[in-house]
Amino acid sequence: MDKLEMRYTLLAAKARKKMSWDDIGNAVGMSPVWVASACYGMNSASQDIADKLCDTLGVESDVAEALVAFPTKAWDxxxxxxxxxxxxxxxxxxxxxxxxxxxxxxFGDGIMSAIDFSMEVEKIEDPKGDRVLLTLNGKFLPYKSW
Structure with a gap:
């Protein structure tokens, strides 16, 4: 099974089970944002987490093999x-x-890592309209001179 087929299988199982990313993240002990990213094929999971995800969503073990495989991070x-x-x-x-x-x-000349990284999504209720709070937390990686 490739990452694309894995993605469709996991998203269909999530819909069938009527589970939120929070539900799934809690069930496997991981951030809901990271779990969603792994299910979309943009991160690889450890075997333990892949097995937990498959158990939680009731999918076959070939999906776990695809979850563990290293992704090619590309987009349109x-x-x-x-x-x-x-x-x-x-x-x-x-x-x-x-x-x-x-x-x-x-910080100086460098970048924010998307490898040593976490992200949180929060809903902030506001009488003028609810707000989305995205927290991007990445390690700073300075460019080196040699």
Whole structure:
């Protein structure tokens, strides 16, 4: 089974079981954001976590093999059409250079790791309209000179 077939199998099982990412994350002892990313094929899971995911969602063991396999992290280079993803793309387009400049003023020349990284998603209730709070927490990796 490849990552794409794995993704469809896991998302179908999630829908069939009517489970949220929070439910699944709690069941396997991992962040719901990370679990979703692994199910979408963008991260690999340990054998233990892959087995727990398969048990939780009631899918066959060949799915666990695909979950453990190292992913090729690639995505469509076209501008995203989904409004939510497009708005994140827009945020990076509008504020990307600003964020880079501010981070580099504070830390020096380098990047934020997406490998040594975590992310949280919170709902902030607000009478003027609920808010989405995304927390991106990545290790700073300075560029080296040699």
């Amino acid at each position: 280079e076209a501008i995203p059409q989904d409004p939510f993803i497009y708005r994140l793309y827009e945020v990076v387009g509008v504020y990307g250079e600003t964020l880079k400049d501010v981070v580099q003023e504070k």
